[in-house]
Amino acid sequence: MTGKLLALIAKLLSGASVRWIDCQPDTRQRVYFANHTSHLDALVLWSSLPTEVRKLTRPVAAKDYWEKGRLRRYLAGCFNALLIDRKEIKVHQSPVDLMLREIGDKYSLIVFPEGGRNTGPTLAEFKSGLYYLCKKSPNLEAVPVHMDNVNRVLPRGEFLPVPLLSCITFGKPISLNKGEPKVEFLRRAREAVLQLRET
Amino acid sequence: MALNDPVLWIFVGSVLGILTIITVIGQMLKRKSEAGLNPAMVGSFNRRVRAWWLLCMLLAAALFQPAWVTVTIFGLLSFWALREFITLTPTRMGDHRALFWVFVFFTPAQYVLVGLSVGSDVDYYPLYSIMIPMYGFLFVPARVAFSGDPKRFLERTAKIQSGLVVCIYCLSFAPALLDLQIKDFHGESWTKNSLLLFYLVFMVQVGDALQYAWGKLMGRRVIAPQISPNKTWEGFLGGVGSTTLIGAALWWATPFNPWQAACMSLVVAVLGFAGVMCMSAVKRDRGVKDYGTLVEGHSGVLDRIDSLCFAAPVFYHLTKYFFTGEPPA
Numbered sequence: 001m002t003g004k005l006l007a008l009i010a011k012l013l014s015g016a017s018v019r020w021i022d023c024q025p026d027t028r029q030r031v032y033f034a035n036h037t038s039h040l041d042a043l044v045l046w047s048s049l050p051t052e053v054r055k056l057t058r059p060v061a062a063k064d065y066w067e068k069g070r071l072r073r074y075l076a077g078c079f080n081a082l083l084i085d086r087k088e089i090k091v092h093q094s095p096v097d098l099m100l101r102e103i104g105d106k107y108s109l110i111v112f113p114e115g116g117r118n119t120g121p122t123l124a125e126f127k128s129g130l131y132y133l134c135k136k137s138p139n140l141e142a143v144p145v146h147m148d149n150v151n152r153v154l155p156r157g158e159f160l161p162v163p164l165l166s167c168i169t170f171g172k173p174i175s176l177n178k179g180e181p182k183v184e185f186l187r188r189a190r191e192a193v194l195q196l197r198e199t
Numbered sequence: 200m201a202l203n204d205p206v207l208w209i210f211v212g213s214v215l216g217i218l219t220i221i222t223v224i225g226q227m228l229k230r231k232s233e234a235g236l237n238p239a240m241v242g243s244f245n246r247r248v249r250a251w252w253l254l255c256m257l258l259a260a261a262l263f264q265p266a267w268v269t270v271t272i273f274g275l276l277s278f279w280a281l282r283e284f285i286t287l288t289p290t291r292m293g294d295h296r297a298l299f300w301v302f303v304f305f306t307p308a309q310y311v312l313v314g315l316s317v318g319s320d321v322d323y324y325p326l327y328s329i330m331i332p333m334y335g336f337l338f339v340p341a342r343v344a345f346s347g348d349p350k351r352f353l354e355r356t357a358k359i360q361s362g363l364v365v366c367i368y369c370l371s372f373a374p375a376l377l378d379l380q381i382k383d384f385h386g387e388s389w390t391k392n393s394l395l396l397f398y399l400v401f402m403v404q405v406g407d408a409l410q411y412a413w414g415k416l417m418g419r420r421v422i423a424p425q426i427s428p429n430k431t432w433e434g435f436l437g438g439v440g441s442t443t444l445i446g447a448a449l450w451w452a453t454p455f456n457p458w459q460a461a462c463m464s465l466v467v468a469v470l471g472f473a474g475v476m477c478m479s480a481v482k483r484d485r486g487v488k489d490y491g492t493l494v495e496g497h498s499g500v501l502d503r504i505d506s507l508c509f510a511a512p513v514f515y516h517l518t519k520y521f522f523t524g525e526p527p528a
Binding site: 149152155156160162163164165 | 298
């Protein structure tokens, strides 16, 4: 199964309609950050990108989930996932460094800064990874993405998807200001995702 | 169906003519809207007209294609409408498995049964006419109860049941028309079933359009302002009246005689209107105007077929009661 077929299936299943607000699809290096409510999020967001962009974009996903079983491992390979170990974070091998090394100067990333899937109605506080990504690689453009209704397609703890309709909204890119404190940047990034929910 | 049947070609010609007139009216209203008419409403009317062209073309094709293709098209429409319906209605985690079976089992099963009946001598009517209202009705609350979330239980199951019945069960009776062994008003066998399906869908659309037009021209007394401010008694009565006349005038394309065709069109127009009102009520309750705007970029299927969902099962059964056995006295 090729990535294209997988993307098509994901699109049909999630019925995703895609909106770009104050932002255009581009092959430049970006980090897409989104709210996280379902295991399908990475796959659905990745499939909602245009083919050219998709080829150059790698979703960051949890190693413990996507390496369990042959099918998941195979699927993760198809959508070119960058698997990160959430359990064993080594000091000399921080996930951010690993991500930056993997993407080089070519690939874009999809990250879910809430850390885990969120079941509540509100957005959880963002983890600091997004901040370090932007700090260590200043030419990365950070694009906020809001994913609506994907959690109803495949809620937490379920493995049977229900083909409802979802909506993916890409918003205006933000960048790390010079000397901006971590807390302030993460708050701004979280605001950007929240704002897309209202539009 | 025989391509050399003149009735067929005259009917298709009439449909094209009427659709063209409606399109022209829509374009005129669009121009006029710059001078005061609500442009959003005119826009939604024109989108509706575009969808009718599409649907009529599909149905015109249905006159020539194998029946299972028509059944499949309606099946996909149903599936998409249910998707929109459930997306719009809030459900809880506990409903997930019930929803899964609704989409994966009941939706395809209904259309497979209709399709199997249409394509052969076997008639699965006894099963597909009760599968959703009986088995589906009982299954949904049972599955929801097993997942152990009692919050607003009755309300949640009712939502899933309504979606299933309106979007899947009711609509499936439109293609099921292809399966009827019809006897016309003389009591002679009448086999142009796909033309009757076309007639039903077309009359529903004409009813929608005329109701809108009458409402625009003379609408004063709003029926239920909280549900839809543009549905008026004048629009309803004028629309139903004129649809009845047009339906009667097209009697030669049906197994009915003129007054029977008038009664059928009357029923279709009233039910179509009822369907639009009900779906408007659901949308109002959820605070959206169109199922289409719910998710931008999708042209709401349910917005287009709500009237057909209500008219199809009744039209089917009236035809079955009165036109498959002895002619009514």
